[in-house]
Amino acid sequence: MAFGAAAVANGFSVLQACLLSLLTFSGASQFAVVGVIGAGGSSISAIATASLLGTRNALYGVIMAPRLNVRGFKRVVAAQVTIDESTGVALGQEQRGIDAVKKGFWYTGIGVFVFWNLFTLAGALGAQAMGDIRAFGLDSAVPAAFLGLVWPRLTGKFERILAVSCALFAIAMTPILPAGLPIIATAFIAIVIGMKR
Amino acid sequence: MSAFWIATIGTSVIAFVLKYSGHSVPERWLSHPKIQRINALIPIALLSALVAVQSFSEKSQLMIDQRLVGLSVAMIALFLKAPFPLVVLSAAVSSAAVYHWL
Structure with missing residues (x-):
């Protein structure tokens, strides 16, 4: 719901909101696109931020591929539903055997896909009917979603310090850099710290 | 083509390419511990930055408004281990209440 509403509140059409949920299908990336565009960022910054957030799905794919062992069209579907939730549930079934892992992945991935898309449509239509989004608190729903x-x-402690530092850095850079760049820049902070640590 | 369509299509294409490439490359390519570590840190950095920018700015200007209340309520909800939809909903309701009140 929150995503569909947030997308429309930030100027996306209902169709674009639904396409993002169907095709991108990765919550954090989707919120990032609408957030960056909504904050006045360019489409390139929006795509870059969303894609940096999407890189983790590639690593989930690496973990899931040998466990699922599928090819052709099934692999396309598996790739599309490779997200935090499906990978998390699947790996949580490891001790119960490979069949439980596969089941966990497919049920969670497809289940989340169906409901995520239905709720996106509902949220987008709801927001379209609203008018002033601030009157419904939608301007706070997006940052709350990111926080969640x-x-x-x-x-x-290390993760919390990184989070607070990146938040402060992005705020400090907001008046100086073009919209979107303060956010992308924090990914490079993460990369540099990850290389050194 | 508008920025909205470019963003929608560009994000969707890259998101799928990333997902599919993960399923197709040999495991050893991406299993390096440094890559694993960076992969865990990138979402923390980007999402934290997004929380901050979305809460305290409008275009390129910093400001404090009803969103501060929404964010604080969301944080309390998370401390109380509330589920995700409730976190978002409580932030929206409290923010809307303050907006009407001010």
Whole structure:
């Protein structure tokens, strides 16, 4: 719901919101596209931010491919539903055997896909009917969604310090750099820290 | 073509290419510990930056408004281990309430 509403609130059409959910199908990346464009960023910054967030799905694919062992069209479908949730549930079934892993992946991936798309449509249509988005709190729904997405990743002190530093850095750079760039720049902070640590 | 369409299509194409390439490259290519570590850090950096920019700016200007309340309520909800939809909903409701009130 929140994504469809956020997309429309940031100027995307209902069709574009639904296409993002069908084709991109990765919550954080989708919110990033509408967030960056909504903040006045260029389409290139929006695509870059969303794609940097999407790189983790490639690594999930690497982990899932030998476990699923599928080819052709089935691999295309498997790739499309390779997200945080499906990979997480699948790996949570490891001790129960390979069939449980496969089942966990497919049920979660397809289940989330169906509901995510239905709710996107509902949210987009709802937001379209609203008018002033601030009156419905939609301007706060997007940052709250980002916060909800990052929260489970803040597992230790190091992660929390990185999160706060990147937040402060992005705010400090916002008046100086073109919209979108302060966000992308934090990915490079993460890469540099990851290389050194 | 508008920026909205470029962003929609560009993001979708790259998102799928990333997902599919993960399923197709040999495992050893991406299993290096440094890549794993960077992969865990990138979402933390980008999502934190997005929280901040979306909460405290409008275009390129910094500002504090009802979104600060929404964000604070979302944080409390997360501390109380609320599920994701409730986190978003509580932020929206509290922010809307403050917006009407001010």
